[in-house]
Amino acid sequence: MPTTTYSTKTIQKIREPAYYGVKTEKNHKRAKSVPWVDVSDDDEKSKRNSLKRKNSIVNGNADHSRNGQNGHKNKKRRSSIQNGDTPQSKDLANSPGSSQSKRGHINGSGPSTPHTAKFKAVQEQRKQLPIAKGREALIEEINKNNVTILLGETGSGKTTQVPQYILESGLARNGMIAVTQPRKVAATSLAQRVAVEQNVSLGDLVGYAVRFDEKSSAQTRIKYLTDGMIVRELMSDPLLSNYSVIIVDEAHERTLRTDLLIANLKKIQAKRNPKTDPKGKGNADTSNPLKIVIMSATLDAEKFSKFYHNAKILYVKGRQHPVKIYHSAESQLDYTDAAMRTFFQIHTDQPPGDVLIFLPGQEDIESLQKSIELYAKQLPSDKSEVLTCTMFAAQEHSQNNKAFSPTPPNTRKCILATNIAETSITIPGIKYVIDTGKCKEKQYLARISGGGFDTLLTRDITKSSAMQRAGRAGREGTGACFRLYTEDAFNTMAVSGEPEILRCSLTSSILNLKCLGQNLEELDLMDKPDLDSMADLKPVASALKTLWLLGAIDNHQKLTPSGRQMALFPLEPQYACAVVASKEYGCTSEVLDIVSVLSASSKLFIDISEQRDAVTEARRKFRHPSGDHLTVLNAVKAYRDIAASENKHSRREWCRKHFLNERTFLEARDIREQLVVTCGRIGIDVSVSAKENEDLVIRSMGHGLAGNSAFLQADGTYKQTMGQTIVKVHPGSSLCDKKVPAIIYDDLMYTNQIYARGVSSIPKSFFLSLDAFKQRKA
DNA sequence: TGGTGCATT
Numbered sequence: 009m010p011t012t013t014y015s016t017k018t019i020q021k022i023r024e025p026a027y028y029g030v031k032t033e034k035n036h037k038r039a040k041s042v043p044w045v046d047v048s049d050d051d052e053k054s055k056r057n058s059l060k061r062k063n064s065i066v067n068g069n070a071d072h073s074r075n076g077q078n079g080h081k082n083k084k085r086r087s088s089i090q091n092g093d094t095p096q097s098k099d100l101a102n103s104p105g106s107s108q109s110k111r112g113h114i115n116g117s118g119p120s121t122p123h124t125a126k127f128k129a130v131q132e133q134r135k136q137l138p139i140a141k142g143r144e145a146l147i148e149e150i151n152k153n154n155v156t157i158l159l160g161e162t163g164s165g166k167t168t169q170v171p172q173y174i175l176e177s178g179l180a181r182n183g184m185i186a187v188t189q190p191r192k193v194a195a196t197s198l199a200q201r202v203a204v205e206q207n208v209s210l211g212d213l214v215g216y217a218v219r220f221d222e223k224s225s226a227q228t229r230i231k232y233l234t235d236g237m238i239v240r241e242l243m244s245d246p247l248l249s250n251y252s253v254i255i256v257d258e259a260h261e262r263t264l265r266t267d268l269l270i271a272n273l274k275k276i277q278a279k280r281n282p283k284t285d286p287k288g289k290g291n292a293d294t295s296n297p298l299k300i301v302i303m304s305a306t307l308d309a310e311k312f313s314k315f316y317h318n319a320k321i322l323y324v325k326g327r328q329h330p331v332k333i334y335h336s337a338e339s340q341l342d343y344t345d346a347a348m349r350t351f352f353q354i355h356t357d358q359p360p361g362d363v364l365i366f367l368p369g370q371e372d373i374e375s376l377q378k379s380i381e382l383y384a385k386q387l388p389s390d391k392s393e394v395l396t397c398t399m400f401a402a403q404e405h406s407q408n409n410k411a412f413s414p415t416p417p418n419t420r421k422c423i424l425a426t427n428i429a430e431t432s433i434t435i436p437g438i439k440y441v442i443d444t445g446k447c448k449e450k451q452y453l454a455r456i457s458g459g460g461f462d463t464l465l466t467r468d469i470t471k472s473s474a475m476q477r478a479g480r481a482g483r484e485g486t487g488a489c490f491r492l493y494t495e496d497a498f499n500t501m502a503v504s505g506e507p508e509i510l511r512c513s514l515t516s517s518i519l520n521l522k523c524l525g526q527n528l529e530e531l532d533l534m535d536k537p538d539l540d541s542m543a544d545l546k547p548v549a550s551a552l553k554t555l556w557l558l559g560a561i562d563n564h565q566k567l568t569p570s571g572r573q574m575a576l577f578p579l580e581p582q583y584a585c586a587v588v589a590s591k592e593y594g595c596t597s598e599v600l601d602i603v604s605v606l607s608a609s610s611k612l613f614i615d616i617s618e619q620r621d622a623v624t625e626a627r628r629k630f631r632h633p634s635g636d637h638l639t640v641l642n643a644v645k646a647y648r649d650i651a652a653s654e655n656k657h658s659r660r661e662w663c664r665k666h667f668l669n670e671r672t673f674l675e676a677r678d679i680r681e682q683l684v685v686t687c688g689r690i691g692i693d694v695s696v697s698a699k700e701n702e703d704l705v706i707r708s709m710g711h712g713l714a715g716n717s718a719f720l721q722a723d724g725t726y727k728q729t730m731g732q733t734i735v736k737v738h739p740g741s742s743l744c745d746k747k748v749p750a751i752i753y754d755d756l757m758y759t760n761q762i763y764a765r766g767v768s769s770i771p772k773s774f775f776l777s778l779d780a781f782k783q784r785k786a
Numbered sequence: 787t788g789g790t791g792c793a794t795t
Binding site: 190191192218219234235236237239240261263264265368369370371400401402426427428430431432447448449450464466508516520577578579607609610611615682736737738739740744745757759760761763 | 788791793795
């Protein structure tokens with residue numbers, strides 16, 4: 009157990025337990041506790057009512073009178089909709105069987121045991137889902153309308169059932185049904201579940217497609233895929249003609265890719281369903297109309313509806329146990345301290361049940377964990393034990409998984425998590441949620457000439473986020489959510505977060521759209537990045553400038569042949585440009601090694617502040633005098649040598665010893681394989697190596713990072729070559745304090761100063777060789 | 787000499 013590294017903040021907290029006594033029962037009673045106001049009932053009711061007023065409701069009162077809709081000649085559809093007496097029992101009882109026989113007929117490879125006890129249990133579960141009662145009404149509405157907005161609460165079953173209803177009713181004709189998800193785990197696990205419900209093997213009738221992993225075949229009719237995957241598909245099939253129904257799930261999350269998809273779907277529908285659009289051309293393919301279903305979990309359905317010409321909004325109740333919501337009576341200045349007090353209030357006053365605490369970041373999580381553990385030791389022995397678990401993306405998977413193991417007897421589990429637990433991961437057994445009301449958010453500040461930089465700030469969450477967090481307490485039974493902010497504070501929160509398209513670098517998206525012959529400025533988006541905002545916040549202009557610097561677009565903003573090549577790579581345009589440039593320099597092998605590591609989702613070099621000296625010592629082995637890019641290359645080469653001769657266990661041990669993240673190596677290996685395929689398609693020989701001539705590698709990287717460059721000034725700081733910003737080399741860089749004349753860098757991070765990360769030294773003369781620099785001077 | 791919420795092709 010570590011005993012040395014508490015921050016002063018933590019020590020103060022532990023030495024001054026002013027808010028909560030833990031030594032004796034007496035103290036418990038006298039302790040100052042956080043007062044709560046219960047508002048959950050009114051709150052929830054008013055929300056429901058406002059929805060009911062505005063939208064049509066899909067629930068148990070489904071209208072069955074129109075079960076013989078006309079206009080479709082499709083046999084399959086008729087057989088499943090019209091065969092039974094009462095629509096409700098008919099569909100649920102017969103359709104799995106009928107789709108089973110249909111499959112047997114089509115591919116002759118249906119699973120052999122459709123009526124086992126397990127299968128029947130699964131069908132019984134399907135029937136119990138809240139959405140099952142609205143099945144007929146739902147199908148009817150989707151049939152009638154080109155676009156349907158479906159507002160479904162958690163636990164309604166919409167994501168698994170709606171695609172099956174559409175398939176079983178024949179609405180999809182012979183096309184595929186796509187269901188898009190923002191996250192890979194969701195796409196794969198949903199497909200798994202639906203395959204079980206359809207009693208087929210995964211990849212057969214039901215499949216999925218995520219990066220590095222696809223299970224689908226010619227028989228696949230329901231395909232779960234990530235939003236990024238379908239945006240890629242758009243590049244090769246601009247009308248998405250393989251799909252007759254596209255369901256956009258979790259649309260309220262407003263990821264960059266979902267927003268681009270939603271805008272393109274509107275365009276596609278205008279072409280494929282010309283009757284609904286006066287601008288539709290006569291040559292459109294009317295035989296293959298597209299249906300769109302937008303699924304969302306929160307209150308901004310009207311915005312989606314408005315975007316799609318006032319599309320019908322349907323509402324499905326969820327199956328969520330009631331969660332009592334308490335707001336803090338006064339605002340809490342120190343949310344970690346308030347969280348600890350509240351946790352021990354729950355622990356001493358409330359019945360058994362695990363507690364989930366939402367915190368903004370790793371630092372708060374670790375500090376609060378130490379406080380809670382120390383404090384718990386002082387509890388009277390008649391109280392049950394406290395077991396803490398932490399959860400955040402940067403943590404080892406095995407550590408994150410500890411939260412899933414069953415809570416031991418006479419113990420209360422306390423899980424401290426970032427908003428990884430808000431959407432991505434569902435933890436069983438949670439009865440209480442403590443919500444600090446804070447999260448971290450990345451904001452991209454685009455400087456017109458300097459490429460832009462990121463900030464990561466702690467800020468207030470949104471209403472929809474607060475509701476999502478509270479909902480985590482009601483998955484298995486009634487629960488309670490303690491909000492460490494006042495009801496007034498909740499009321500002033502934004503309804504939902506700013507869409508990603510307004511917060512992210514647009515360089516990659518604009519390049520992709522150029523390949524589709526579209527300009528982001530002209531695209532009909534739900535939210536458009538501001539074209540005329542303040543000078544340092546022009547994301548479109550900044551992205552266009554970057555693309556021009558890379559040679560991806562010309563002076564007239566037209567896509568160049570090499571720009572088209574760059575777009576083929578699943579990389580940031582900067583790195584795609586470096587790969588394309590590596591062909592001329594003859595160092596593709598090395599550049600692929602580097603960009604695949606830089607494109608992986610987690611960092612390669614692990615920093616543990618408590619072992620800083622050991623980390624520095626281990627890193628010295630890979631350190632290259634030219635900077636961080638070739639340092640990465642050295643690490644990749646060293647790992648490759650180890651991997652060739654050692655077994656899995658010693659590889660892992662080697663990585664641990666050198667403070668290297670093996671997950672990053674493994675992900676980089678997958679990315680590299682993908683890049684090799686793309687290189688092959690455009691005639692880049694991936695085996696060409698620079699050998700000892702490493703200068704060539706830096707030059708290739710320099711082409712991609714030309715906009716991310718700075719020259720040393722007299723006072724020892726660096727000034728951007730493309731802007732006025734003064735940047736400092738990040739202390740974690742191997743070039744920190746080296747004072748080389750010119751640098752290129754991967755990105756800028758703004759904390760209290762602007763730091764360049766991923767830095768390499770490059771000859772000043774290199775820039776003279778760049779066309780973009782020549783043109784700029786002229 | 788400093789600090790990384792969550793995703794994705």
